[in-house]
Amino acid sequence: MPTTNITLSLEIWRQKDSKAKGDFETYKLSNISTDMSFLEMLDVLNEQLTREGSDPVAFDHDCREGICGMCAAVINGIAHGPEPETTLCQLHMRHFDDGDTLVIEPFRSRAFPIHKDLVIDRSSLDRIIQAGGYTSVNTGGTPDGNSTPIPSATAELAMDAASCIGCGACVASCPNSAAMLFTGAKISQLSLLPQGQPERKERAMAMVTAMDKEGFGNCTNERECEAVCPQGISIRHIARMNREFVKASFFA
Amino acid sequence: MELKSNVPEGPLAEKWDNHRFSSKLVNPANRRKYSIIVVGTGLAGASASATLAEQGYEVETFCIQDSPRRAHSIAAQGGINAAKNYQNDGDSIQRLFYDTIKGGDFRSREANVYRLAQVSNSIIDQCVAQGVPFAREYGGTLANRSFGGAQVSRTFYARGQTGQQLLLGAYSALARQIKTGKVTMHTRKEMMELVLVDGKARGIVTRDIITGKLETYSADAVILATGGYGNAYFLSTNAMASNVTAAWRAHKKGAGFANPCFIQIHPTCIPVHGSFQSKLTLMSESLRNDGRVWVPKKPGDTRRPGSIPENERDYYLESKYPSFGNLVPRDVASRNAKEQCDDGKGVGTTNLAVYLDFAEAISRDGEATILKKYGNLFQMYEKITDSNPLHEPMMIYPAVHYTMGGLWVDYNLMTTIPGLFAIGECNFSDHGANRLGASALMQGLADGYFIIGTSIAGYLGSTEQDIVDNGHKQFSDAKKSVQDRIAKLLRSSEGGPAGKLTVDEIHKELGLLLWDHCGMARNKEGLEKALAELPAIQKKFWDNVYIPGTGEELNQSLERAGRLADFLEFAEIMILDALDRAESCGCHLREESQTEEHEAKRDDAGYSHVAVWEYQGEDGVPKLHKEQLLFETVTPSQRSYK
Ligand SMILES: Cc1cc2nc3c(=O)[nH]c(=O)nc-3n(C[C@H](O)[C@H](O)[C@H](O)COP(=O)(O)OP(=O)(O)OC[C@H]3O[C@@H](n4cnc5c(N)ncnc54)[C@H](O)[C@@H]3O)c2cc1C
Ligand code: SF4
């Protein structure tokens, strides 16, 4: 597709801080190269706002390569925007048309308070991991890496789950604000691997409990999470988590 | 400034053992009485925080991002080296050591590099135990690939997401310690200043990124794990928040800064495509295992790559370096790409690109095999460029990637400030003048998991210190200086934006100056010109930058401005260092010092040293000190990849 320049109308959620009541503001932006990334388009807007003496739009980002999980916004109702398996930072403007209106708002969830504009607090996801998303091994004295063979297919499955970037799009897209895909991915990764076996039950119990405590909702099989997940994480991992949880509660 | 490397006695292979034996320890029951600050949660900081907490210390850890898991390390793609010799292809600790020191063009400290190779194997074991899903062979053993010019297969990987998986491993260990309460985690808090009491590092001043509140924290030792300074160039492969601030603040308080001009420019990045560009994306160099680099033989050839017949293509790396071919080290590959483009043979709309072609590998191994190896990289490339590498060769160009320079540290990873340690990319490290692929992850985790614990115990066990808390005057003074600095940053914005410049505009100007004169090839004239032009950019910044908003709120322009202010000061020693080192070595090519075949020509008689810069106050001229490099077991040779 050849590069062109497009004009856009942006409706962006502006909220001064966590206490303020936010609202949408409209901005016109022209001369946007279709080679730009979505965040570069926001950079251009922010340069423009800065030069006008207005407050630029606060948004989170860091790697701009689709791996750190920091960028996050809902574009026209879809977390991370319209391209499948693509984070906001990897979304390019060639997927939009001249004259489009883009509604841009933060990921919304009870468990993700808004700090400012598009910047949210996702520490609840960290606390789920803290509850048990690890193997309890200290540094040093671990056995040789090749002492336990792991079938290549198992390692690949675990890797599918492990590739979660912790962005929270699954939560933002879920009508129940569930963090099942995120939590399921971690539980699944560790329950697939031999290293995760010793704490398998405690882990499932602890992480699911933490998830509930943070105010995330329950899964009612809407599959919205899978549809927006930039890493293409499958809801099969939710099923595996549920099995792990049931087994753990049964034997508890 | 005294540079005591504190390299232990004994034969090279026994130094680390000897050192651990003679080093002071802290009794397990006493460790909880000590508190340690760790700034940074990349591979180095997360692994150090977790390990020290497991050992019983009270740890306070800080990072800029909203979660420790998002540190820049997450983006590393290709892999991590270790001397396991699982492939039985002749690898050993000695060989990994030798490759690393040779790859660094003999500008690193022998004993440190040897130790790195020694602990490399334990890193893999540690990560496997954490549940890092490394790639496996069908029989279930760990898979390896050859990477970045190594002639053995010693690189462990997890698809093209090795950094992510290693960091998530370290992050999970950290999470476990946060849960136990041994680590107090402070996210979205940026270190703004180092606090010294009686000449020792005893704490930091931070700014809460959400509220703008300044806070002080005290400890018995401070560890910086704040990453590299590649973003001085504005465009680099580093994450947007990567910065020199923490290291620079430490430098201004007395920490020597070593080899600031050693900057790695990575050969395989997606070329720049517009002035709006905010960062450059790396395409892992593992691609060079199967991709062939070429340009059209005829300058100015604008045909599509597919229409250029074989005999009109110049596979310049293969013809020039028959034994290494496309796998020559990064600096060599980057310089050759630049040379081709300078000769008018560059491709793409800007003529600043070369091809990386997979056609032969695809016809040999089939699409499925190539996709299994590089699928996610191909996808990323296509997302950005809208072109599919299965059908058309990639276009690549070198980009700033990694900084070998950093805070000078001794064998214990302690800076010239007692009690201040530097680990990971932010120290001047074990990579000399050029880092080999897959060695930064190794070094970050070696420092954090396996070395810093010994150093911290050695330091605390042998140092008498008073009990200090943040009520001490040094803390309130430091906090005041940060307050003043923020006020100074905001001063030029008082009259509104008219006639002013944005932070990014000035940053781009600095970046261009450095790229043009202190980039892939340097010469005296250009460096002197850069040095002469730098003050005007600095002045423009302080007089003319416009930063909207205040210091008491989430203000991303202010954050960037603070980091840029430090880059602007830091750039001076980068250029001075490049100027002073009149030899070429590794990534540092001084055009005046080349062999007849245009390879970097070292001058061991004149420059076999680490250049360490000491801050001399606002108006002072930075002072150069030298740590002479003495090689006990290796003989520096001219690198040749022919
Ligand atoms: C795209 C890419 C690919 C790479 N691929 C590889 C590879 O395949 N193999 C390899 O070996 N190496 C690779 N590298 C290099 C490697 O990733 C880095 O050198 C390494 O991860 C650095 O780790 P670190 O822990 O030192 O620092 P970082 O990961 O950069 O972490 C820095 C931390 O410090 C914090 N911080 C910084 N400043 C402050 C401050 N002022 N206050 C508070 N916190 C602060 C940040 O928040 C962050 O947590 C790659 C690099 C890039 C850019
Ligand atoms: S499961 Fe997918 S959508 Fe949810 S946090 Fe992980 S990567 Fe993001």
Ligand code: FES
């Ligand atoms: S900025 Fe890192 S995933 Fe988008």
